[in-house]
Amino acid sequence: MLRYFCKTVSAHWRTNPVLYGLTVLGVALGVASVISIRILNQSAVASFAAGVRTIGGAADVVVTGKAGTLPDAFYPLVRGTPGVAAAWPVFESTVTVEGRPGTFARLLGVDLLAPSPELWEALSAFAPGAAAVGGRGWAAATPELARTMGWVPGDRFKVRDGAGVRELRLGALIDFERWGASGGGRALVMDIAGAQSLFGGAGTLHRIGVTAAEGADVPALAARIEERLGGRVDAVTPSERTGQARQLLGAFRLNLTALSLVSLVVGTFLVFSSMRACLVRQRREFGVLRSLGSTPAQVLALILGEAALLGVLGVVIGILAGYWTAVWNLDAVSSTLTNVYMLREIESLEVSGGTLALAVLAGLGGALSGTLLPALDVWRRDTRTLLDTLPARSAGTAVTRTLFRLGLLLVAGAVGWYWFIGWRWRLTGFVLSTAVLLCLPLVTPWLVQRLTGRVRVPDFGFRYGVRSLGATLANTSFSVSSLAMAVCLLVGITLLVESFRETLVRWVNRSLTADVFVTATVGARPGPNATLSPRLVERLAGGPDVEDVAPLRRLVLRVEGRRLAVVGVDLGRPAARRRLALLSSGDAVGRAVRDRGVLIGEPLSRGASVTVGDTVEIEGPAGPVRLPVSGVYRDYTQGGSVTMDLGLMAETLGSGSLTSIALVLRPGADPEAVAAGIESRYPRDSLRVRSNRRLKEDIFNVFDQTFAVTRILQVMSLIIAACAITLTLLVVAQEKASEIALYRTLGAFRRQVFLLFVSKGTAMAFLGLTLGFAGGIGLGAILIFVIQKSYFGWSIEWTWPWLPLAGEALAIVCAAVLASLYPAFRASRTPANELCHADA
Amino acid sequence: MDASALNFTDVSKVYDGAGSAERYALRDVTFDIAPGKTVAIVGRSGSGKSTLLHLAAGIDVPTRGSVAVYGAALNGLGETERTRLRRRDIGFVFQLFHLLPHLTVRDNVALPDLIAGVRERTYRERVAALLERVGLPDRAGDPVAGLSGGEMQRVAICRALLRRPRLLLADEPTGSLDDASGQVVMDLMLQMVAEEGATLVYATHSRELAAMADRTLRLHSGILEAESDASE
Structure with missing residues (x-):
């Protein structure tokens, strides 16, 4: 039997290389789609973790200020806390390299004389002497950043932050990661005093890294530091920071998870239908083998052996693809990470053992399981049926009706469970x-x-084609349901995305x-310690085009255990009342003024289970x-505000300067010109000035970039549509060769057969599409009303994005028609004499 | 009236054999069949009976020689024209019936008209009449899976005769049936062909069935060995 297996496999390759090639390609595409997304997802997560390492350095505990920054004076207090082996202060900013918009670098100011031995060793090896490294404008860069920019030591270059352009000198190239110090892929490290002075943060730190003494209890040490500094700092371990980063990236990761799901559907489908296409061709051959005395088990072994062989080939090609x-997609994902989340980009792709195992599971498992059902079908059928040229229908109405009822029951059961019990559960x-x-x-x-x-069926045209789909129910159903699942996700x-966008608009x-x-x-970003001087506010308010000024003071504080933005506005102003989209009834703003209360964002309300009438605890500086x-109120920030x-x-959290102001201009004034005028008039103040239009553009750019990855979904759906239809029709063309020959004998032209398949x-x-749209509306409702609320606490208003949906539908139909052309041609x-061969 | 229903002149059909050897399925076959006649093609398996019928139906083309159906030379016709001729003038009955399992008895019979784009109201009565003629009027709405072999072949004959072909070709029409059923089907086919005024050419192994034809052509290894006329 083994010899027969080898002969038959090589004969199949020789006689029908196209279908065999398509089968391997199908498996490979399936595997590729599964693992490509997984590789990107894992690499992104690794990048998040590395980003946290970058922020935290090699510290056991990272100390940050509850109000965003720390005064220099905290550093000796932290270093003197019992259980601290070493501590190092860090000043941090994000800069863009002048002349290279979009190229971000993390700028770190560190105390080069602090007991951070690895870093000190790294720096000394390249630039001996503290005087050299402490010189004004001296900076060390990572080799990657230098390579990207084409810098060599000694070069001078300019970087831009919110306050303006600064010139730096490249003193050394140091692979900080190699030394386990804080750095990251694109980083510049300076002496802390130089960084503070150059980037406008004298006396300010962004964090203090702490190494615990040997044997010290790290969580207890973190608690001791917080206590020693009077609760004005957060002392967290790197794993806690990783958790925070994961939360920050929730929407992005949800996208990647959705993509993984789609890719799994694509992969499984392609593998399954590829194997099925291959098997159909051999059905009669198995009949002959059975009639010659092969046992059903031998035939089953032959089928599964061939499937495994094709699966292995597909897996190898699929992993590479x-x-x-x-x-190929690295840049898109990477730029989202750097530009939207200010995390470092993905520097290397992670191909873990788990990913390879998944590839084998998806490819080989999919090939074998895809083969198993038709193989078992061959196994249980009698020899005569296998030899039939025009096999009868595959499934009776009773079976399909039972499956239909099961599907409805599944959805009804899930909805019922959600209604009575499940709503409490986040997942x-x-x-x-x-x-x-699954329905x-x-x-x-x-x-x-x-x-x-x-x-x-009035004629041998479109409607005959539709009617005859029922005759190949197994193939048709598989293809239609795979397509429906892909469309449903799409x-x-x-x-979700369009409703979210419209709500955001x-x-x-x-x-x-x-x-x-x-x-x-x-630096380049707003911060709680960045404030507007009262004099500047006064000047801006007195501008010739300015009619009114709305003040705003923003702090980042711990509220109900979460780090959130606490915003102070003049609630007595009608404009301030209008800008809040309140969810609670009555005059909430008036109540807040009257009762000395606060208004909270929906995510905080949901996340902390706090509502009107309750109280919230804000950890202020005092x-x-x-x-x-x-x-x-409606709020679409992560975690709320x-x-x-x-x-x-001012009364409860201490007085302080404003962090931003909104200017209402006199009628006829040009906001762009006013914004440009302010920027040019106050170049030394660290200001970000944006017109209403520009600010909205920036907001939607971030939104679009966050969801840009969903475009891959559209491409994948088209691939599914095309592959599903091509493979199914190829199967039908093989399976129904005798039927087609009959049509030809009875007088059907080639073009009629062609059109029939199209x-x-x-x-x-x-x-x-119809089934997918029905399911997609249900899925959209779940995403909008259940998942978004439970994960992010956002209320999204349902919108019908007719145009994008129509575009997607049209694209899928076009893909389907194109995908039918080759099978239709075949x-x-x-x-016509194919039928007569069957008679011979 | 046309001079002949089917004319073969020096027809050879050659297939590539193993190596460079050629294998003759038919070699220099010449005959002429008058309209309205019934002709049996007899011979052993592999003698070329089916090939002859395929050439006559225009679903295959001769390597040499010419084939003409009611004066239309098939050699000169392209694929589309041969299909058009088959649609208009030729009916075919197969040994294995080849009814479509997803269609009802009525739809199977109506299939040639459906393919030809004829409206249902035009062929509805004709289908009913044919089914009545073969004794299956009550089975019109049934799926074909429930029919016996004899019944299936009767449906296949109705399908072949639906468009009133002038030439009916049948390849071992009783080959899948027992003797009794085969005899019934053959009788019915001959009667219907006579009623329709068509010419019938059928391949068979059976001497008895061959004897029912007006004329018999005997093939041996692709060569037409003998002809006999029932009147002789």
């Missing part, structure tokens, strides 16, 4: 989504059978009504403060 796909949305996705393949066979069975995510339009926004910055909640009256803020492909696309070449 997947890796290159990940490389419940994923249970509902899975139920919707689709269960309801498809019966629906296809019913819909195609009801089609009247539609669901499109509904309304929210932004309501919140941002002023003409020009002026924000104080430290200690915790508890304030009543007067209202809840707190808004209070400026007066109350009709079948188009009909499958429409069936998949089918149309079926000679």
Whole structure:
């Protein structure tokens, strides 16, 4: 039998290389789609973790200020805490390299004389002498940054932060990561005093890294540091920071998870249908073998052996293709990480053992499991049936109806469970989504059978093609349900993204009504320690085009255990009342002013289970403060925010300068010109000045970049549509060669057969689209009303994005028609005497 | 009236054999069949009976020689024209019936008209009449899977005769049936062909069935060995 196996495999390759090649390609594409996304996902997560290491250095504990920054004076206190072996202060900023917009670098100011032995050793090896490294403008760069920029030691270059352009001199190239010190892929390290002086942060630190003494209890040490500094700092371990980073990147990771799910569907489908296509061709051969005395087990072994062989080939090619796909998409994902989240980019792709195992599982497992059902079908059928040239229908109505009822029951059960119990559980949305996705393949066979069975056939055209789909129910259902699942995911995510965007548009339009926004910055980004001097505010308010000024003071504090923005505004101003989209009823703003309460964002309300009438605890610089909640407003920031009256803020959290102001201009004034005028007039102040239009653009750029990765979804759906239809029609063309020959004998032209197959492909696309849209609407509702609320606490208003949905539908139908062309061409070449061969 | 229903003149069909050797399926076959006649092609398996029928139906082309159906030389026709001729003038009955399992009895019979783009109201009565003629009027709406072998072949004959072909070709039409059923089917086919005024050419192994034809052509290894006329 082994000899027969070898002979038959090589004969199959020789006689039908196209179909065999397609089968291997199908498996390879499936594997590639699964692992490429996984590689990107893992590499992104590794980058998050590395980003946390970058922020934390090799510290056991990282100390940051509750108000965002730390005064220099805290450093000796931290270093003197019992259990601290070493501590080093860090000043940090993010800069862009002048002349290279979009190239970010993390600038770190470190105390080169602090007991951070690895770093000191690294620096000394390249630039002996503290005087050299401490010189004004001296900076060490990572080799990667220098390579990207084409710098060599001794070069002078300029960097830009919010305050302006600074010139630095490259003193050394140091691979900081190699030394386990804080750095990252694109980093510049300077002496802390030089960095503070150059980048406008004298006396300010961003964190203090701490190494615990040997044998010290790290969590206890963190608690001791917090206590020693009077609760004005957060002392956290790197693992806690990783958790925070994961939370920060929630939306982005959700995207990648959705993509992984799609890729798994694509992969499994491609592998499954590729093997099925291959097997159909051999059905009669197995009949002959059985008639010659082979046992069913021998035939089963032959089928599975060949599947395994093709699977292995596909896995090998798929791993290579997947890796290159990940490389190809690296820039898109990487730029999102750096530009949106200010984390470092993905520097290297992580191909773990788990990823390779998944590739083998998806490819080989998919090939074998995809083969198993048709193989078992061959195994249980009698020899005569296998030899039939026109096999009968595959499934009866009773079976398909049972599956249909099971599908409905599954969804009804999931909804019922959610309604009574599951709503309390955070993962419940994923249970509902899975139920919707699994329902689709269960309801498809019966629906296809019913819909195609009801089609009247007036001619041998489109409707005959639709009707005959019911005759190949197993193939058709598989193809239609795979397509429906892909469309379902696509539609669901499109509904989520577009509804979210539309909600954001309304929210932004309501919140941002002023003409020009002026924000104080430290480095390139706004920070709680970046403030506007009262004199500057006065000058800006007195500008010739300025009619009114709305003040805002923003602090980052711990609220109910979460680090959130606490915003102070003048709640007495009508504009301030208008800009908050309140969810609670009544005059919440008036209540807040009257009762000395705060208004909280929806994510905080949901996350901390706090609502109107409750109180929230805010850890201010002078200690915790508890304030009543007067209202809840729509809020699309990560984790939420707190808004209070400026007066109350000064009373309870200490007085301080404003962090930004919004200018309302006189009628006829040009906001762009005013913004440009302020920037040029106050170049030494660290300001970010943006017109209303520019600010909105920036907000939507970030949004679009966050969800840009979903475009891969559209491409994948098209690939699914095309592959599903091509493979299914190729299977049908093989399986139904005798039937096509009969049509030809009875007088059907080649073009009629061609159009018949294109009709079948188009009909499958429409069936998949219809089912997918129905499922997608359900999935969209789950994503918007369940998952988003439970994960992010955001209320998103449902929107029908007709145009994007119509575009996607059109693209899928076009892909389906194109995908039908080759199988249709092959089918149309079926000679009429094929049928007579069967008789011979 | 046409001079002949089917004319073969020095027809050879050669297939590539092992190596460079050629294998003759038919060699220099010449005959002429008058309209309205029934002709049996007899011979052993591999003698070239099926090849002859394929050439006559225009689903294969001769290597040499010419084939003409009611005066239309198939050699000169392209694929589309041969299909058009087959649609218009030729019916075919297969040994294994080749009914489509996903269609009902009625739809199987109507298939040639469906392919030809004929409207249902035009062929509805004709289909009913044919099924009535073969004794299956009550089975019109049934799936074909439930039919016996004899019934299936009767449906196949109805399908072949639906478009009133002038030439009916049948390849071992009783080959899958027992003797009794085969005899019934053959009788029915001959009667219907006579009623329709068509010419029938059928291949068979059976001497008895061959004897029912007006004329018999005997093939041996692709060569037409003998002809006999029932009137002789």
